Amino acid sequence: MKLNIRILIPTLILLFTISASGCREEPDLKIYHVTAELNKGETADIELVNGEIVTLSLLDISVFRDSLRGAVRDVRVRVSVDGEEITIGSGNYHLPVTTGRVKIDCPVIKEFTVSSYYRHDGELPADARIRLWPKDSPYIGPGTFGFPLEQAWLVNRMQSQNELAGLGWAENLRSTNHGYHSTHDFGGAEGMDVILAATGGLVVSSSNEVLEGFEDLPGDVRPDVVWVVDGRNWYYRYSHLNSIEPDIVPGANIEMGQKLGYMGKQGGSGGWVHLHFGVHHKNPETGRWEVEDAWPFLWEAYVNEYDPQVVAVARPRQLLWTGQETALDGSKSVSLAGDIISWEWKLSDGTIASGPVQTMTYKVAGEYSEILKVTDSKGNVDYDFMNLQVFDRDNPENQVPTIHAVFHPTLGIRPGDPVTFLVRTFGSQTGEEVWDFGDGSPGVTVNSGVVQRQTQNEGRYAETVHSFATPGHYVVRVERTNEHGYTAIGHLHVVVNE
Ligand SMILES: [Zn+2]
Known part of the structure; x- marks a missing residue:
C-alpha cells in the first residue's frame, strides 16, 4: 500500500549575503537532505536532492524504557529503503547509516516529542521523522558548518x-x-x-x-x-x-x-x-x-577539522535500580582509519571484559562510570565512559550524587603542559573530591562545597592543575561520596601527544 505522505523539504531562502572583505566563493548553502514523516506501516516514494526517487517504508519502532521513570532510553526503527531492510536508532549518539543509494537517520520519534521542544507546538504528527541524503553527499554544504568548540569530540559529558x-x-x-x-x-x-x-x-x-x-x-x-x-x-x-x-x-x-x-x-x-x-x-x-x-x-x-582516527562511544547515560541487570553498549564506536578490533571494558567491579556489549548489575547506589577502550586495526586507541545513575531500590528517596569533571585544554597537550582539572558534585552534603591522574602521581583532594539548587549557578568548580611527564593515553578518575555512602565517579580521557 502506498500512501501520499507529506514530505517536508526545507526551503532554501537566501535572506542576505555575508559581507566579507576580498573575493570569496559563494557558500554552499544547499540543503542536502530531505525529511519525511511516516507512520508505522506507511510507504512513500521520496525524491532525494539529486533527483533520484527511493521507496521508503517505516516497518516498526521498538521503544525501550527505563524501569524508574518509564522514560524512553533507546529506540530501534525498522525501515526498508528500496526493499532493503535496515534497523537504525533514533538520536542518542547514532549517526546516519548508509544503505543502497542513501544515507539515512531518524532524528526523532513521536514518543520523544511528547516531552521535548523538538516541535515547539507539540507532538510530531507522525510516528517517526526520517532524513535521507544521497549516498555520496555530504551532510551539509562543505565549508558552511564548523565545530562550535575548541574541544575534542565526546571529551566530556x-x-x-x-x-x-x-x-x-x-x-x-x-x-x-x-x-x-x-x-x-x-x-x-x-x-x-x-x-x-x-x-x-x-x-x-x-x-x-x-x-x-x-x-x-x-x-x-x-x-x-x-x-x-x-x-x-x-x-x-x-x-x-x-x-x-x-x-x-x-x-x-x-x-x-x-x-x-x-x-x-x-x-x-x-x-x-x-x-x-x-x-x-x-x-x-x-x-x-x-x-x-x-x-x-x-x-x-x-x-x-580534526581528523580523528577512532572514536569510542559509550553513550547515552543510563538510569537504573540497584540489583537490576543492564547492558553496556559500546557498539556505536567507529574507526575512520580501519576497523575496530577490540572493545575492552574496565568495569567498576574490578573485572575486565572484551566485546562491544556487556551486562552489569550494581549492588550499591551511586553514579558509575564504566571505562570503554576501543582499538582499531591500525592500532589507534580511544576511550569513552558509560555513565550510570543507580538508585537504591530500598530507599528510592535518597539523593544519588552526580559529579561533573572537566579538563582544559583537551587538544594539543604535550608533556609538561599545565592541564586544569575542574570538578563539581551535586547531591552531596558531605565529602571532598579525590583525583587520581592515572600516571602514578599521588592523589589530589579538592572540595567543591555543597551545591544548592537555588544557587546552583553561583560558585565555581574546584580546581587543580596537573601536568603529565610522558606522552600517552591517561584515564583520570575523580570521586566523592555523599551522606548516604553513595559514591559518584567521573572519568576523563586525557591524550598527551609526543
Ligand atoms: Zn541544553
Whole structure:
C-alpha cells in the first residue's frame, strides 16, 4: 500500500549575503537532505536532492524504557529503503547509516516529542521523522558548518539527541516531565572553553538584546544567549555563555569560526558548565518552529577539522535500580582509519571484559562510570565512559550524587603542559573530591562545597592543575561520596601527544 505522505523539504531562502572583505566563493548553502514523516506501516516514494526517487517504508519502532521513570532510553526503527531492510536508532549518539543509494537517520520519534521542544507546538504528527541524503553527499554544504568548540569530540559529558536532561542534579524520579534534550549540550570548562560560530550569519540576539524585526525567536532571549541566523534561514542557539565577545552584538555579520565567547553555566543550566547548541527553523507548512538535529553536521565538521582516527562511544547515560541487570553498549564506536578490533571494558567491579556489549548489575547506589577502550586495526586507541545513575531500590528517596569533571585544554597537550582539572558534585552534603591522574602521581583532594539548587549557578568548580611527564593515553578518575555512602565517579580521557 502506498500512501501520499507529506514530505517536508526545507526551503532554501537566501535572506542576505555575508559581507566579507576580498573575493570569496559563494557558500554552499544547499540543503542536502530531505525529511519525511511516516507512520508505522506507511510507504512513500521520496525524491532525494539529486533527483533520484527511493521507496521508503517505516516497518516498526521498538521503544525501550527505563524501569524508574518509564522514560524512553533507546529506540530501534525498522525501515526498508528500496526493499532493503535496515534497523537504525533514533538520536542518542547514532549517526546516519548508509544503505543502497542513501544515507539515512531518524532524528526523532513521536514518543520523544511528547516531552521535548523538538516541535515547539507539540507532538510530531507522525510516528517517526526520517532524513535521507544521497549516498555520496555530504551532510551539509562543505565549508558552511564548523565545530562550535575548541574541544575534542565526546571529551566530556553531554546531554544530547533525545537523551534525558539529567546532568548536574540526578534525575528526579517523581518528575513525569522527562525533558528529552533534543539539541546538544557539550560539557566543558567554565570561562576556558572557547565557543565558535558554527556558521556565518547575522547575530539577531545577544546579551539580552534583540535585532529589530527578529523578535520571533525559537527560544529565550537572555544575557547568556546568542542567536544567529544563517543563509539557510536556520537559527542557531548558543546558551549559558560565561561571557560574550564585545563584537557579538545584534546586527553584526559574523563568519564561521568567529569567537562568540566562553562556556559557562549562566541561565537555566542546571548548574553544570556546558554549551547548549541548537539549530531551529520554521516548518514552511505550519509556520511553527522545529529543531533540525545537528548531530551529523557536528560530526562531519569535527572530522573535517580534526581528523580523528577512532572514536569510542559509550553513550547515552543510563538510569537504573540497584540489583537490576543492564547492558553496556559500546557498539556505536567507529574507526575512520580501519576497523575496530577490540572493545575492552574496565568495569567498576574490578573485572575486565572484551566485546562491544556487556551486562552489569550494581549492588550499591551511586553514579558509575564504566571505562570503554576501543582499538582499531591500525592500532589507534580511544576511550569513552558509560555513565550510570543507580538508585537504591530500598530507599528510592535518597539523593544519588552526580559529579561533573572537566579538563582544559583537551587538544594539543604535550608533556609538561599545565592541564586544569575542574570538578563539581551535586547531591552531596558531605565529602571532598579525590583525583587520581592515572600516571602514578599521588592523589589530589579538592572540595567543591555543597551545591544548592537555588544557587546552583553561583560558585565555581574546584580546581587543580596537573601536568603529565610522558606522552600517552591517561584515564583520570575523580570521586566523592555523599551522606548516604553513595559514591559518584567521573572519568576523563586525557591524550598527551609526543
Ligand atoms: Zn541544553
